[in-house]
């Protein structure tokens with residue numbers, strides 16, 4: 375049979391898969407589609423167990439990022455695992471993955487959710503403080519791994535503490551309105567500047583176990599508190615680029631639009647208060 379000289383595989387409507395693609399297994403058409411600077415994700419309704427976690431992100435969103443930034447069998451890390459969404463998305467896409475969660479009850483939810491899936495890849499959830507990520511990985515004999523990609527969503531500073539409508543509804547249903555009372559939970563840091571610094575320290579640890587040229591995506595947001603906007607997403611972006619020899623290179627932002635949230639009357643006839651229906655997916659890379 376004559377050898378094809380083509381450097382691509384034609385996948386019909388999906389587009390062409392370039393054999394020299396250095397990053398992923400997407401066709402050119404799929405690649406271009408994902409590079410749009412915003413996307414809409416409407417998370418499926420959470421079941422009784424998933425709702426126990428106050429702030430999970432949709433697996434569909436994580437899956438799209440994982441498919442863009444890795445190939446099958448590569449390694450993904452989430453240092454703020456929560457209810458385990460990243461591990462589930464990694465399992466579904468045949469990537470190996472490790473997740474670390476501080477709070478036992480969320481760690482348990484993540485494990486229970488994983489047990490129901492028949493993941494063929496290596497999926498490992500660990501309980502601990504990600505400030506000690508390298509120690510945790512070493513203890514579990516995972517310190518040889520250099521992660522190809524990291525995707526995560528840290529606590530949005532003190533956002534869960536506020537008595538907004540969502541939190542009120544959760545309290546009335548006896549659902550958790552904060553992650554924990556643990557001092558190591560960075561969501562319990564009161565001072566904004568201290569939060570930015572402690573969060574950055576965790577990403578120093580992440581830097582150490584990420585491969586050269588590996589990407590990191592952080593899903594976060596600016597937060598409105600005491601009548602002013604704290605630019606948490608922007609300060610997160612800046613802070614990680616100023617970490618000396620552990621500095622990440624900021625590559626972009628992709629905006630997650632949430633057009634399924636109801637509009638609430640905020641500040642009407644009085645002052646500007648926005649219905650904040652978007653979040654930031656910050657994209658960094660570890661470069662020399």
Ligand SMILES: C[S@@+](CC[C@H](N)C(=O)[O-])C[C@H]1O[C@@H](n2cnc3c(N)ncnc32)[C@H](O)[C@@H]1O
Pocket residue numbers: 427429430431432453454455456457458459460474475476477480502503504505526527528529530553554558559560561
């Ligand atoms: C925004 S949530 C992550 C939600 C997750 N993406 C999901 O879909 O379920 C942040 C998580 O970080 C955890 N956390 C806070 N401080 C931590 C720390 N120092 N180390 C590890 N996990 C921490 C919280 O318990 C919480 O579950």
